[in-house]
Amino acid sequence: MSELNTIALKVLSNGKGILAADESTATMTKRLDSVSVPSTPENRLSFRETLFSSSSMSECIGGVILYDETIKQQTSNKKNIPDLLQSVNSIPGIKVDTGAKSLAGSPNEKVTEGLDGLRDRLKEYYKLGARFTKWRGVYNITKDHPSKLAVHSNAHALARYAALVQECNMVPIVEPEVLMDGNHSAEDCFKKTSEVIKKCFEELILHKIDLTGVILKPNMILAGSESDNKINGDEVAKLTVECLKSSVPSEVPGVAFLSGGQSEIESTENLNLINTVNDTNFIMSYSYGRALQQSALKHWAKNISDIEGTQKVFNHRAKMNTLAAQGKWSKELEN
Ligand code: 13P
Numbered sequence: 001m002s003e004l005n006t007i008a009l010k011v012l013s014n015g016k017g018i019l020a021a022d023e024s025t026a027t028m029t030k031r032l033d034s035v036s037v038p039s040t041p042e043n044r045l046s047f048r049e050t051l052f053s054s055s056s057m058s059e060c061i062g063g064v065i066l067y068d069e070t071i072k073q074q075t076s077n078k079k080n081i082p083d084l085l086q087s088v089n090s091i092p093g094i095k096v097d098t099g100a101k102s103l104a105g106s107p108n109e110k111v112t113e114g115l116d117g118l119r120d121r122l123k124e125y126y127k128l129g130a131r132f133t134k135w136r137g138v139y140n141i142t143k144d145h146p147s148k149l150a151v152h153s154n155a156h157a158l159a160r161y162a163a164l165v166q167e168c169n170m171v172p173i174v175e176p177e178v179l180m181d182g183n184h185s186a187e188d189c190f191k192k193t194s195e196v197i198k199k200c201f202e203e204l205i206l207h208k209i210d211l212t213g214v215i216l217k218p219n220m221i222l223a224g225s226e227s228d229n230k231i232n233g234d235e236v237a238k239l240t241v242e243c244l245k246s247s248v249p250s251e252v253p254g255v256a257f258l259s260g261g262q263s264e265i266e267s268t269e270n271l272n273l274i275n276t277v278n279d280t281n282f283i284m285s286y287s288y289g290r291a292l293q294q295s296a297l298k299h300w301a302k303n304i305s306d307i308e309g310t311q312k313v314f315n316h317r318a319k320m321n322t323l324a325a326q327g328k329w330s331k332e333l334e335n
Contacts, residue, residue, distance in 0.1 A: 004213025005253060007131050007171045009283075011091055011215065012254040015322040016062030018173075018287035020258070021048055022095035022134060024067060031293075035301030045073050047300055050307050051293070052081070056315035057088040060322040065093040065134050065173070065287070071125065082129030093132040093173070094125045096161070100138045109150040112137050112157055115164075122168040132171040132215070135161040137200075139176065141184040141192050141224065151199050159203035166210055173256070173287065175217035176200050180261050182224035186231045190221050190239050197247040211251035217287050218244070219260050220270055233266075237273035245280050254283035259291030264317060265334065267291035268324045275327035285325040292317050 011018060023031060029039035037043055048070055064085055071094055073081050082092040096118060100110035112135060122133070137154035139146040154176065162172040178193045197218060204211065221239035223230050231239070244255060257274075259267040271286055278284050286292075296314040300306070323329040 002210060002213055003169065004166060004171050004210055007091065008213055008215050008253045011062040011132065011171070012256060012283045012285045013062070015285070015326040016060060017285040017321055017325055018093070018256050019051065019061045019064045019292055019318075020134075020287050020289035021051065021070070021293070022065040022067045022093075023289065024095075024099065025069060028067075031297060035297055037301050037304065041069065041073070043304070044069065046304060047297065049075050049081075049084070050300060050310050051296065051314050052084055052088070052090075053307075054311040054314050054318070056318040057090050060318040061090050063091040063093050063132060065095055066130075067095055071128050071130065080129070086129065091131050092129045093134060094130040095134045095136075096121060096125070096165070097135040100136070103150055103153060106147050106149050109140065109145055109147060110138050111150065111153045115157060115160055118161065118164050119168070122164060122170065126168055126170060130170060132173060133165045134173040134175060134217070136175040136177055136217075139178045139192065139196055141178060141182050141188055146178070146192060146196065151196055155196070155199040155203040158200055159207040159209065162204055162209050162214065163207040166213060171213050171215060172209075173215045173217050174200060174204065175258065177258055177260065178219050180219070180222055180225045183226040183228070184224040185227060185229055186221055186223040186235065186239060189219075189223065190243055193219060193221060194243050194247050197243070201247070201249055205249075211249050212253060214252055216248060216252055216255045217258055218255060220257055220262075220274070222262070225261065233270050233273045236270050237277050240270075240274055241277055241280065244282065248282065250281060252282060254285060256285050256287035259286075259288040262291060264291045264294055268317075268320045268329055269331070271321060272324035272327055272329040275325060278327075286321045288321065292321065
């Protein structure tokens with residue numbers, strides 16, 4: 001077993017998942033604005049440190065994706081954040097893309113940037129304790145999108161990123177996110193997501209990536225958020241598994257879904273249903289941002305010194321998702 005494969009399995013085995021706490025300062029400011037807390041480095045750290053010190057971490061959260069600011073911060077008792085994570089048996093990860101920008105040649109679509117200087121940044125993050133990384137490509141569905149250009153450009157960037165990350169002995173999370181926004185059908189989502197993922201693996205293979213040391217972070221197959229033809233959870237699960245089965249090479253050890261704007265319960269329920277029908281060898285777990293943090297953030301914002309209360313809310317969501325990643329969740333457990 002390769003070193004990279006061991007890391008990927010450590011992050012995702014036994015129902016463990018990933019806490020995506022890598023919101024950029026701009027995104028975190030939006031999240032904090034929404035609960036009327038000033039977005040200062042101290043407040044951003046305080047919320048994140050509260051989650052990272054929760055009792056569910058060692059049992060549920062195999063890895064945390066950090067943002068550049070956080071990986072360099074210290075806790076209130078002067079511990080480096082990566083050391084805090086290691087002490088609860090969770091592997092530190094880091095977002096390394098620098099964001100999605102307008103794609104020249106198709107200005108209503110985006111291509112993710114961040115390759116310039118990446119090799120040196122990766123070395124620095126490795127020294128700080130990171131053992132896996134994340135890069136997100138983003139695609140929207142309309143009549144004409146994603147275009148071949150967007151599908152190709154983002155897959156190429158993801159593969160160049162993954163090659164540099166593996167060269168530096170870290171596991172790349174490859175995240176091609178087909179957005180929920182729009183009124184497209186679940187069939188459209190299935191078709192476009194399949195095309196996007198297949199292209200990503202075509203490029204990953206061309207760039208000689210060790211697929212046993214990759215984690216795929218895809219969207220689930222859903223109808224658009226404004227579609228009148230929503231599908232139920234059983235259909236989401238069936239289509240999602242079918243899509244991954246036909247697009248992802250069997251060497252890949254695991255898939256960690258993004259929540260993408262689904263509610264907390266929906267994200268958990270769909271993950272559970274996916275695991276009840278999963279007939280592949282892929283581990284199917286979670287790498288949630290909003291779906292793990294939303295309720296905890298709301299609770300924390302009411303009284304930021306109520307660490308225990310905030311952790312209780314977070315622990316519940318972490319445990320529910322870890323049960324769902326094993327197909328052992330049920331609605332009654334939410335009460
Ligand atoms: P959400 O689960 O909130 O979609 O965030 C996951 C993520 O990391 C997006 O890049």
